Amino acid sequence: MKKGSVVMFSSIFLAVFTILFFSWGSAFGAGFALIEQSMSGLGNAYSGGSAIAEDSSTIFYNPAGMTRLSGNQIVAGTHVIMPSVEFNNEGSKHVTGAPLSGGNGGDGGVTKLVPNLYYSRKVTDKFAVGIGINAPFGLATEYDKNWVGRYHAVESDVLTVNINPSVAYKVNDNLSIGAGFSAMYLKALLSNAIDFGTVGYMLKIPGLLPQKNDGFVELEGDSWAFGFNAGILYEFNKNTRAGIAYRSRVEHTLKGEADFSKVPALLKSAFKDGDVEADITLPDSLSISLYHQYNPKWAVMADFTWTNWSVFDKLVVEFDNPAQKDAVTTEKWQDNYRYSLGVTYTPDDKWKFRAGTAYDTSAVASSKYRTPRIPDGDRIWIALGFGYKFTDMFAVDFGYAHLFVNDPEINKSATGEDQLKGALKGTFDAAIDILSAQLTLRF
Numbered sequence: 001m002k003k004g005s006v007v008m009f010s011s012i013f014l015a016v017f018t019i020l021f022f023s024w025g026s027a028f029g030a031g032f033a034l035i036e037q038s039m040s041g042l043g044n045a046y047s048g049g050s051a052i053a054e055d056s057s058t059i060f061y062n063p064a065g066m067t068r069l070s071g072n073q074i075v076a077g078t079h080v081i082m083p084s085v086e087f088n089n090e091g092s093k094h095v096t097g098a099p100l101s102g103g104n105g106g107d108g109g110v111t112k113l114v115p116n117l118y119y120s121r122k123v124t125d126k127f128a129v130g131i132g133i134n135a136p137f138g139l140a141t142e143y144d145k146n147w148v149g150r151y152h153a154v155e156s157d158v159l160t161v162n163i164n165p166s167v168a169y170k171v172n173d174n175l176s177i178g179a180g181f182s183a184m185y186l187k188a189l190l191s192n193a194i195d196f197g198t199v200g201y202m203l204k205i206p207g208l209l210p211q212k213n214d215g216f217v218e219l220e221g222d223s224w225a226f227g228f229n230a231g232i233l234y235e236f237n238k239n240t241r242a243g244i245a246y247r248s249r250v251e252h253t254l255k256g257e258a259d260f261s262k263v264p265a266l267l268k269s270a271f272k273d274g275d276v277e278a279d280i281t282l283p284d285s286l287s288i289s290l291y292h293q294y295n296p297k298w299a300v301m302a303d304f305t306w307t308n309w310s311v312f313d314k315l316v317v318e319f320d321n322p323a324q325k326d327a328v329t330t331e332k333w334q335d336n337y338r339y340s341l342g343v344t345y346t347p348d349d350k351w352k353f354r355a356g357t358a359y360d361t362s363a364v365a366s367s368k369y370r371t372p373r374i375p376d377g378d379r380i381w382i383a384l385g386f387g388y389k390f391t392d393m394f395a396v397d398f399g400y401a402h403l404f405v406n407d408p409e410i411n412k413s414a415t416g417e418d419q420l421k422g423a424l425k426g427t428f429d430a431a432i433d434i435l436s437a438q439l440t441l442r443f
Contacts, residue, residue, distance in 0.1 A: 031309045031336055031363035032139040032158060032374055033283070036114050037061065037132075039077040039438030042399030043354030043385015044342030049303035050231055050243030051289035055440055056118035059132035061287065062231035062245040063166035063178030066120050066128035070442075075118040077397070077438030083109035083430070085141060085375055089148050090426040094210060095198065095414040100422045101211050105147030108372065109430075110140035110157075126170040135160050136247075137186070137282055139374055149372045150193035150214070151421040152412070156373040160282075161185045164229070179230040186252050186280075187222040190373070194271070195420050196264050205266050215263050219276055219317060219327075221256025239293035249284040249311060253277065258319060275320035283308040299344045301356075307336040309363040328417050334365040340381070352387040354399070367411040375428040377408035385436075397438040405430035 035046050038057035046061075048054070053065025056075040085108040092100040120130035142155045166180030194215045200208025231245035255277050263271045289303040310333060317327040342356030358381035364370045385399030407427050414423040 031283070031307065031312070031333065031376060032137055033285070033307055033336070034114060034136055034138050035305075035338070036079045036081065036434065036436070037116055037134045037136065038075075039079065039116070039399055039436035040354075040385070040387060040397040040440075042079070042401055042434060042436045043356065043383055043397070044301060044344065045340045045356030045358040045381045045383040045401065047289070047303045047340035047342030047356045047358065048291055048301040049289035049305065049340070050245035050287045051233065051241050051291040051303075052301060053233065053241075053243070056120040056130060057116065057132070059118050059120065059130045059164060059166045059180065060116075060134055060136075060229075062233060062243045062289075063130070063180045063229065064168050064176040064231040064233040064245075065243065066122075066130050066166070066168035066178060067126070067170040067176040067233070069120050069128065070122050072122075072443050073118075073120045074441040075438060076116070077436060078113050078115040079434055079436045080111065081114055082111045082433040082435075084432070085109040086429045087143075087147070087149065087372065088427045088429065092148050092425050093414060093423040095419050095422065096210055098210070100148045100424070102146050102148040102150060103144060105143035105149060105372075108141045108143045108375075109432075110142050112138070112140050114138070128168040130166050130168075132162075132164040132166070132180075134162050134164065136162050136184075141373055141375070143372065145193065145216075149424045151195055152371060152418075152424055153190075153192050153373040154216075155189065155191040155218075157189045159187045166229070174235050176233040176235075177231070178233070180228060182227040182229065182248075182250065184225055184227065184250050184252075184282075185222065186225070186254065186282075188254060189218065189220045191216065191218040194260075195422075196262070196267060196271075198420055199267060200264060205264070208264060213264060215271070216261045217271075218259045219256065220259075221254035221276060221278065223252040223254040225250045225252045241291050243287070243289045243291075245287045247285050249308065250282045252280050252282065254280065270321075270323045272321055272324075274324075276317050277320075278315065278317045280315065281311045283311050297346050299346075301342045301344070303338070303340045305338040307338070307363070309333040309336050312363070329371065330369060330417065331371075332365055332369045333363045336363045337361045342383075350389050352389075354383075354385040354387075356383045357381055358383075362406075362408070364408070367409040368413070370408055370410045372410065372424070372428075375408045375410070375430055377428075377430060378406040379432075380404045393442050395440040395442075397436075397440070399434075399436040401434040403432035403434070405432065
Protein backbone atom coordinates (compact mmCIF):
# COMPACT_ATOMS: atom_id res chain seq x y z
CA MET A 1 0.00 0.00 0.00
CA LYS A 2 1.40 3.38 -1.03
CA LYS A 3 1.88 6.21 1.44
CA GLY A 4 -0.91 8.29 -0.14
CA SER A 5 -3.32 5.36 0.11
CA VAL A 6 -2.40 4.87 3.77
CA VAL A 7 -3.15 8.53 4.52
CA MET A 8 -6.49 8.34 2.70
CA PHE A 9 -7.42 5.09 4.45
CA SER A 10 -6.50 6.63 7.82
CA SER A 11 -8.67 9.66 7.09
CA ILE A 12 -11.64 7.41 6.29
CA PHE A 13 -11.07 5.53 9.57
CA LEU A 14 -11.11 8.81 11.50
CA ALA A 15 -14.18 10.21 9.74
CA VAL A 16 -16.29 7.09 10.28
CA PHE A 17 -15.13 6.87 13.89
CA THR A 18 -16.05 10.50 14.60
CA ILE A 19 -19.54 10.03 13.20
CA LEU A 20 -20.05 6.95 15.39
CA PHE A 21 -18.72 8.58 18.54
CA PHE A 22 -20.90 11.65 18.46
CA SER A 23 -24.03 9.95 17.13
CA TRP A 24 -24.20 7.30 19.82
CA GLY A 25 -23.61 6.84 23.51
CA SER A 26 -22.40 4.19 25.89
CA ALA A 27 -23.95 1.29 27.74
CA PHE A 28 -23.69 0.39 31.38
CA GLY A 29 -20.95 -1.93 32.64
CA ALA A 30 -19.91 -3.03 36.16
CA GLY A 31 -20.88 0.09 38.02
CA PHE A 32 -20.84 2.12 34.84
CA ALA A 33 -17.20 1.57 33.91
CA LEU A 34 -16.61 0.19 30.42
CA ILE A 35 -13.79 -2.32 30.02
CA GLU A 36 -14.76 -2.69 26.35
CA GLN A 37 -11.86 -0.67 24.94
CA SER A 38 -10.45 -3.31 22.58
CA MET A 39 -12.21 -5.52 20.07
CA SER A 40 -9.43 -8.10 19.86
CA GLY A 41 -9.35 -8.32 23.67
CA LEU A 42 -13.07 -9.11 23.92
CA GLY A 43 -12.52 -12.69 22.70
CA ASN A 44 -10.30 -13.34 25.74
CA ALA A 45 -12.76 -11.56 28.11
CA TYR A 46 -9.95 -8.98 28.52
CA SER A 47 -7.85 -11.47 30.46
CA GLY A 48 -4.73 -10.24 28.62
CA GLY A 49 -5.32 -6.76 29.97
CA SER A 50 -2.13 -4.96 30.82
CA ALA A 51 0.24 -7.73 29.59
CA ILE A 52 -0.84 -8.90 26.13
CA ALA A 53 0.08 -5.74 24.15
CA GLU A 54 -0.81 -7.23 20.75
CA ASP A 55 -2.10 -4.02 19.14
CA SER A 56 -2.48 -0.28 19.73
CA SER A 57 -5.37 -0.72 22.18
CA THR A 58 -2.64 -1.32 24.76
CA ILE A 59 -2.64 2.50 25.02
CA PHE A 60 -5.72 2.13 27.24
CA TYR A 61 -4.79 -1.04 29.12
CA ASN A 62 -1.06 -0.41 29.60
CA PRO A 63 0.79 2.25 27.56
CA ALA A 64 4.12 0.53 28.28
CA GLY A 65 3.02 -2.20 25.85
CA MET A 66 3.59 0.15 22.89
CA THR A 67 7.30 -0.76 22.98
CA ARG A 68 6.31 -4.23 21.66
CA LEU A 69 4.66 -2.79 18.56
CA SER A 70 6.59 -2.00 15.39
CA GLY A 71 6.21 0.84 12.89
CA ASN A 72 2.89 2.66 12.74
CA GLN A 73 -0.41 1.10 13.68
CA ILE A 74 -4.04 2.22 13.54
CA VAL A 75 -6.78 0.25 15.30
CA ALA A 76 -10.43 1.23 14.85
CA GLY A 77 -13.67 -0.54 15.54
CA THR A 78 -16.80 -0.65 17.61
CA HIS A 79 -18.71 -2.72 20.12
CA VAL A 80 -22.45 -3.24 19.89
CA ILE A 81 -23.59 -3.65 23.50
CA MET A 82 -27.09 -5.12 23.89
CA PRO A 83 -28.28 -5.19 27.51
CA SER A 84 -31.63 -6.59 28.63
CA VAL A 85 -33.11 -5.29 31.90
CA GLU A 86 -36.64 -6.35 32.88
CA PHE A 87 -38.16 -5.50 36.26
CA ASN A 88 -40.32 -7.84 38.33
CA ASN A 89 -42.47 -5.92 40.83
CA GLU A 90 -42.66 -7.55 44.27
CA GLY A 91 -44.98 -5.34 46.30
CA SER A 92 -43.76 -1.79 45.67
CA LYS A 93 -45.58 0.70 47.92
CA HIS A 94 -46.42 4.39 47.93
CA VAL A 95 -45.60 6.41 51.08
CA THR A 96 -49.28 6.10 52.05
CA GLY A 97 -49.03 2.30 51.94
CA ALA A 98 -51.01 1.98 48.74
CA PRO A 99 -49.44 -0.02 45.87
CA LEU A 100 -47.33 1.98 43.44
CA SER A 101 -49.26 2.18 40.19
CA GLY A 102 -47.86 1.40 36.76
CA GLY A 103 -46.43 -1.51 34.81
CA ASN A 104 -43.02 -3.19 34.92
CA GLY A 105 -41.43 -0.70 32.51
CA GLY A 106 -40.68 -2.94 29.54
CA ASP A 107 -37.07 -3.78 28.70
CA GLY A 108 -34.96 -0.98 30.20
CA GLY A 109 -31.83 -2.05 28.32
CA VAL A 110 -30.72 0.24 25.49
CA THR A 111 -28.53 -1.04 22.66
CA LYS A 112 -25.57 1.28 22.05
CA LEU A 113 -22.38 1.49 20.04
CA VAL A 114 -19.07 1.98 21.85
CA PRO A 115 -16.34 2.88 19.33
CA ASN A 116 -12.58 3.05 19.95
CA LEU A 117 -9.70 4.48 17.92
CA TYR A 118 -5.95 4.09 18.56
CA TYR A 119 -2.78 5.13 16.80
CA SER A 120 0.77 4.15 17.85
CA ARG A 121 4.19 4.88 16.37
CA LYS A 122 7.52 3.26 17.20
CA VAL A 123 9.85 6.27 17.08
CA THR A 124 13.05 4.41 17.99
CA ASP A 125 13.91 0.94 19.24
CA LYS A 126 13.26 2.20 22.78
CA PHE A 127 10.67 4.96 22.42
CA ALA A 128 7.04 4.89 21.23
CA VAL A 129 4.16 7.35 21.18
CA GLY A 130 0.44 6.98 20.62
CA ILE A 131 -3.04 8.34 21.17
CA GLY A 132 -6.33 6.67 22.01
CA ILE A 133 -9.92 7.92 21.82
CA ASN A 134 -12.37 5.81 23.77
CA ALA A 135 -15.32 5.76 26.18
CA PRO A 136 -14.20 4.46 29.60
CA PHE A 137 -17.53 5.12 31.36
CA GLY A 138 -21.15 5.10 30.30
CA LEU A 139 -24.66 3.93 31.03
CA ALA A 140 -27.98 3.80 29.20
CA THR A 141 -31.32 2.62 30.56
CA GLU A 142 -34.82 3.72 29.60
CA TYR A 143 -38.17 2.53 30.98
CA ASP A 144 -41.77 3.31 30.07
CA LYS A 145 -42.82 6.75 31.35
CA ASN A 146 -45.70 5.33 33.40
CA TRP A 147 -43.90 2.35 34.94
CA VAL A 148 -44.01 1.52 38.65
CA GLY A 149 -40.53 2.95 39.28
CA ARG A 150 -41.05 6.15 37.27
CA TYR A 151 -40.40 8.39 40.29
CA HIS A 152 -36.93 6.83 40.63
CA ALA A 153 -35.91 6.76 36.96
CA VAL A 154 -37.19 6.86 33.41
CA GLU A 155 -34.20 7.63 31.18
CA SER A 156 -30.51 7.59 32.11
CA ASP A 157 -27.82 8.22 29.53
CA VAL A 158 -24.17 8.94 30.32
CA LEU A 159 -21.57 9.39 27.58
CA THR A 160 -17.83 9.87 27.99
CA VAL A 161 -15.23 10.64 25.35
CA ASN A 162 -11.63 10.22 26.52
CA ILE A 163 -8.66 11.57 24.55
CA ASN A 164 -5.53 9.79 25.78
CA PRO A 165 -2.08 10.69 24.31
CA SER A 166 0.62 8.36 25.65
CA VAL A 167 4.34 7.59 25.56
CA ALA A 168 6.38 4.45 26.29
CA TYR A 169 10.07 3.78 26.91
CA LYS A 170 11.96 0.48 26.90
CA VAL A 171 14.38 0.74 29.84
CA ASN A 172 16.16 -2.52 29.01
CA ASP A 173 15.45 -5.88 27.35
CA ASN A 174 13.01 -6.80 30.11
CA LEU A 175 11.42 -3.62 31.42
CA SER A 176 9.21 -1.05 29.68
CA ILE A 177 7.36 1.88 31.24
CA GLY A 178 4.58 4.06 29.87
CA ALA A 179 2.28 6.92 30.81
CA GLY A 180 -0.57 8.91 29.33
CA PHE A 181 -2.66 12.02 29.86
CA SER A 182 -6.48 11.94 29.68
CA ALA A 183 -8.82 14.75 28.67
CA MET A 184 -12.32 13.42 29.34
CA TYR A 185 -15.66 14.84 28.24
CA LEU A 186 -18.72 13.71 30.20
CA LYS A 187 -22.33 14.30 29.20
CA ALA A 188 -25.29 13.08 31.25
CA LEU A 189 -29.06 13.05 30.89
CA LEU A 190 -31.29 11.86 33.75
CA SER A 191 -35.09 11.96 33.79
CA ASN A 192 -37.87 10.78 36.07
CA ALA A 193 -41.49 11.48 36.96
CA ILE A 194 -42.43 13.65 39.96
CA ASP A 195 -45.46 12.81 42.10
CA PHE A 196 -46.92 16.32 42.31
CA GLY A 197 -50.12 14.75 43.55
CA THR A 198 -48.42 13.62 46.76
CA VAL A 199 -46.62 16.97 47.12
CA GLY A 200 -49.95 18.77 46.83
CA TYR A 201 -51.67 16.28 49.14
CA MET A 202 -49.07 16.92 51.85
CA LEU A 203 -49.39 20.68 51.38
CA LYS A 204 -53.21 20.37 51.37
CA ILE A 205 -53.55 21.84 47.87
CA PRO A 206 -57.08 21.06 46.59
CA GLY A 207 -57.42 18.84 43.55
CA LEU A 208 -54.01 17.13 43.80
CA LEU A 209 -54.03 13.41 44.63
CA PRO A 210 -51.16 10.90 45.08
CA GLN A 211 -50.10 9.21 41.83
CA LYS A 212 -52.82 11.10 39.91
CA ASN A 213 -50.94 14.30 39.03
CA ASP A 214 -47.53 13.26 37.71
CA GLY A 215 -45.08 15.76 36.27
CA PHE A 216 -41.68 15.20 34.75
CA VAL A 217 -38.13 16.48 35.08
CA GLU A 218 -35.16 16.12 32.74
CA LEU A 219 -31.67 17.02 33.95
CA GLU A 220 -28.89 17.47 31.43
CA GLY A 221 -25.30 18.63 31.87
CA ASP A 222 -21.73 18.18 30.70
CA SER A 223 -18.16 18.67 31.82
CA TRP A 224 -14.47 18.40 30.87
CA ALA A 225 -11.97 16.98 33.36
CA PHE A 226 -8.47 15.50 33.34
CA GLY A 227 -6.56 12.48 34.59
CA PHE A 228 -3.67 10.17 33.75
CA ASN A 229 -2.67 6.53 33.33
CA ALA A 230 0.63 4.72 33.76
CA GLY A 231 1.95 1.20 33.42
CA ILE A 232 4.89 -1.18 33.65
CA LEU A 233 5.52 -4.19 31.41
CA TYR A 234 8.10 -6.77 32.48
CA GLU A 235 9.17 -9.50 30.02
CA PHE A 236 10.69 -12.42 31.90
CA ASN A 237 11.58 -13.99 28.53
CA LYS A 238 10.20 -13.99 24.98
CA ASN A 239 7.26 -16.17 26.06
CA THR A 240 6.26 -14.76 29.44
CA ARG A 241 5.43 -11.24 30.56
CA ALA A 242 3.52 -9.38 33.25
CA GLY A 243 1.92 -5.95 33.31
CA ILE A 244 0.71 -3.55 35.98
CA ALA A 245 -1.39 -0.54 34.98
CA TYR A 246 -3.11 2.28 36.85
CA ARG A 247 -5.74 4.78 35.73
CA SER A 248 -6.39 7.81 37.91
CA ARG A 249 -9.74 9.00 39.19
CA VAL A 250 -11.30 11.90 37.29
CA GLU A 251 -13.29 14.59 39.11
CA HIS A 252 -16.06 16.19 37.09
CA THR A 253 -18.32 19.16 37.82
CA LEU A 254 -21.27 18.94 35.47
CA LYS A 255 -23.20 22.09 34.65
CA GLY A 256 -26.46 22.14 32.77
CA GLU A 257 -30.19 22.70 32.96
CA ALA A 258 -33.33 21.29 34.59
CA ASP A 259 -36.47 21.11 32.47
CA PHE A 260 -39.77 20.57 34.34
CA SER A 261 -43.12 19.77 32.72
CA LYS A 262 -46.75 19.38 33.88
CA VAL A 263 -46.10 21.36 37.06
CA PRO A 264 -49.31 22.43 38.90
CA ALA A 265 -49.74 26.21 39.03
CA LEU A 266 -49.30 26.51 42.80
CA LEU A 267 -45.98 24.60 42.70
CA LYS A 268 -44.31 26.39 39.77
CA SER A 269 -42.15 28.64 41.99
CA ALA A 270 -40.49 25.57 43.56
CA PHE A 271 -40.26 23.52 40.35
CA LYS A 272 -39.16 25.77 37.53
CA ASP A 273 -36.61 25.45 34.75
CA GLY A 274 -33.11 26.64 35.60
CA ASP A 275 -29.43 25.87 35.92
CA VAL A 276 -28.13 22.82 37.79
CA GLU A 277 -24.72 21.58 38.92
CA ALA A 278 -23.43 18.22 40.15
CA ASP A 279 -20.04 16.88 41.20
CA ILE A 280 -19.10 13.31 40.31
CA THR A 281 -15.82 11.48 40.83
CA LEU A 282 -15.11 8.69 38.36
CA PRO A 283 -12.98 6.01 40.04
CA ASP A 284 -9.34 5.06 39.70
CA SER A 285 -8.41 1.46 38.88
CA LEU A 286 -5.46 -0.93 39.06
CA SER A 287 -4.85 -3.99 36.84
CA ILE A 288 -2.34 -6.83 37.13
CA SER A 289 -2.01 -9.23 34.17
CA LEU A 290 0.07 -12.26 33.19
CA TYR A 291 0.67 -13.64 29.69
CA HIS A 292 2.44 -16.89 28.78
CA GLN A 293 3.10 -18.32 25.31
CA TYR A 294 2.93 -22.04 26.10
CA ASN A 295 4.09 -23.09 22.62
CA PRO A 296 3.93 -21.57 19.11
CA LYS A 297 0.19 -22.27 18.89
CA TRP A 298 -1.16 -21.80 22.43
CA ALA A 299 -1.05 -18.86 24.84
CA VAL A 300 -2.75 -18.39 28.20
CA MET A 301 -3.42 -15.20 30.15
CA ALA A 302 -4.98 -13.93 33.37
CA ASP A 303 -5.97 -10.58 34.84
CA PHE A 304 -7.11 -9.02 38.11
CA THR A 305 -8.60 -5.52 38.10
CA TRP A 306 -9.68 -3.37 41.06
CA THR A 307 -11.93 -0.36 40.53
CA ASN A 308 -12.33 2.14 43.35
CA TRP A 309 -16.11 2.56 43.18
CA SER A 310 -16.28 3.38 46.89
CA VAL A 311 -15.61 7.00 45.84
CA PHE A 312 -19.19 7.07 44.51
CA ASP A 313 -20.99 7.75 47.79
CA LYS A 314 -23.88 9.93 46.63
CA LEU A 315 -25.08 12.01 43.72
CA VAL A 316 -26.19 15.54 44.62
CA VAL A 317 -27.81 17.81 42.02
CA GLU A 318 -27.85 21.45 43.11
CA PHE A 319 -30.51 23.73 41.63
CA ASP A 320 -29.93 27.39 40.87
CA ASN A 321 -33.50 28.04 42.01
CA PRO A 322 -33.24 28.88 45.77
CA ALA A 323 -36.77 27.57 46.35
CA GLN A 324 -35.78 24.10 45.19
CA LYS A 325 -34.12 21.55 47.44
CA ASP A 326 -31.05 19.66 46.23
CA ALA A 327 -31.85 16.29 44.65
CA VAL A 328 -29.87 13.66 46.57
CA THR A 329 -29.40 10.00 45.64
CA THR A 330 -27.43 7.97 48.17
CA GLU A 331 -25.27 5.39 46.36
CA LYS A 332 -22.82 4.01 48.96
CA TRP A 333 -21.07 1.89 46.34
CA GLN A 334 -18.27 -0.56 47.09
CA ASP A 335 -15.07 -1.42 45.23
CA ASN A 336 -15.43 -3.68 42.22
CA TYR A 337 -13.14 -6.68 41.58
CA ARG A 338 -12.73 -8.43 38.25
CA TYR A 339 -11.02 -11.82 37.71
CA SER A 340 -10.47 -13.22 34.22
CA LEU A 341 -8.77 -16.11 32.38
CA GLY A 342 -8.22 -16.57 28.66
CA VAL A 343 -6.59 -18.67 25.98
CA THR A 344 -5.51 -17.98 22.38
CA TYR A 345 -4.94 -20.57 19.66
CA THR A 346 -2.87 -19.58 16.59
CA PRO A 347 -2.89 -22.43 14.04
CA ASP A 348 -0.93 -20.48 11.39
CA ASP A 349 0.23 -16.97 10.56
CA LYS A 350 -3.25 -15.96 9.29
CA TRP A 351 -5.76 -17.09 11.92
CA LYS A 352 -6.08 -16.47 15.64
CA PHE A 353 -8.85 -17.90 17.85
CA ARG A 354 -9.66 -16.65 21.34
CA ALA A 355 -11.74 -17.70 24.35
CA GLY A 356 -12.08 -16.36 27.86
CA THR A 357 -14.17 -16.05 30.99
CA ALA A 358 -14.40 -13.47 33.76
CA TYR A 359 -16.17 -12.81 37.05
CA ASP A 360 -17.17 -9.23 37.88
CA THR A 361 -18.37 -8.31 41.36
CA SER A 362 -21.13 -5.73 41.76
CA ALA A 363 -20.31 -2.16 42.76
CA VAL A 364 -23.65 -1.88 44.58
CA ALA A 365 -23.26 -2.87 48.22
CA SER A 366 -26.92 -3.40 49.08
CA SER A 367 -30.37 -3.70 47.50
CA LYS A 368 -31.30 -0.70 49.65
CA TYR A 369 -29.00 1.51 47.55
CA ARG A 370 -29.49 -0.07 44.12
CA THR A 371 -31.33 2.16 41.65
CA PRO A 372 -33.12 1.27 38.41
CA ARG A 373 -30.79 3.72 36.64
CA ILE A 374 -27.92 1.25 37.16
CA PRO A 375 -29.28 -2.20 38.08
CA ASP A 376 -25.76 -3.49 38.65
CA GLY A 377 -25.11 -7.04 39.86
CA ASP A 378 -22.40 -9.72 39.94
CA ARG A 379 -21.77 -11.07 36.46
CA ILE A 380 -20.03 -13.95 34.69
CA TRP A 381 -18.51 -13.46 31.23
CA ILE A 382 -18.25 -16.10 28.49
CA ALA A 383 -16.36 -14.78 25.46
CA LEU A 384 -15.17 -16.01 22.04
CA GLY A 385 -13.37 -14.30 19.18
CA PHE A 386 -11.15 -14.67 16.16
CA GLY A 387 -8.79 -12.64 14.03
CA TYR A 388 -7.67 -12.93 10.42
CA LYS A 389 -4.60 -11.29 8.91
CA PHE A 390 -5.07 -10.60 5.19
CA THR A 391 -1.56 -9.19 4.79
CA ASP A 392 1.20 -7.91 7.04
CA MET A 393 -0.53 -4.51 6.79
CA PHE A 394 -4.20 -5.34 7.20
CA ALA A 395 -6.10 -7.50 9.72
CA VAL A 396 -9.59 -7.86 11.17
CA ASP A 397 -10.84 -9.11 14.53
CA PHE A 398 -14.29 -10.11 15.73
CA GLY A 399 -15.55 -10.97 19.20
CA TYR A 400 -18.67 -11.96 21.09
CA ALA A 401 -19.43 -12.13 24.80
CA HIS A 402 -22.48 -13.02 26.86
CA LEU A 403 -22.72 -11.72 30.41
CA PHE A 404 -24.88 -13.59 32.92
CA VAL A 405 -26.04 -11.06 35.54
CA ASN A 406 -27.06 -12.34 38.98
CA ASP A 407 -30.67 -10.98 39.03
CA PRO A 408 -30.11 -7.72 40.96
CA GLU A 409 -32.56 -6.99 43.77
CA ILE A 410 -33.92 -3.57 44.73
CA ASN A 411 -35.51 -2.86 48.11
CA LYS A 412 -36.16 0.84 48.59
CA SER A 413 -38.11 2.33 51.50
CA ALA A 414 -40.44 5.33 51.18
CA THR A 415 -38.46 7.39 53.68
CA GLY A 416 -35.95 10.25 53.54
CA GLU A 417 -34.88 11.08 49.99
CA ASP A 418 -37.17 8.33 48.62
CA GLN A 419 -40.32 9.43 50.43
CA LEU A 420 -41.95 10.89 47.32
CA LYS A 421 -40.44 8.23 45.04
CA GLY A 422 -41.96 5.27 46.84
CA ALA A 423 -40.71 1.94 48.19
CA LEU A 424 -39.64 0.21 44.97
CA LYS A 425 -39.22 -3.51 45.62
CA GLY A 426 -38.43 -6.27 43.16
CA THR A 427 -35.79 -7.96 41.02
CA PHE A 428 -34.30 -7.34 37.59
CA ASP A 429 -33.86 -10.08 35.01
CA ALA A 430 -30.66 -8.84 33.38
CA ALA A 431 -28.20 -10.07 30.77
CA ILE A 432 -25.82 -8.46 28.28
CA ASP A 433 -24.63 -9.46 24.81
CA ILE A 434 -21.64 -7.79 23.16
CA LEU A 435 -20.55 -7.99 19.52
CA SER A 436 -17.36 -6.32 18.30
CA ALA A 437 -15.47 -5.77 15.06
CA GLN A 438 -12.02 -4.22 14.57
CA LEU A 439 -9.79 -3.17 11.68
CA THR A 440 -6.02 -2.97 12.14
CA LEU A 441 -3.69 -1.19 9.74
CA ARG A 442 0.09 -1.51 10.09
CA PHE A 443 2.50 0.50 7.96
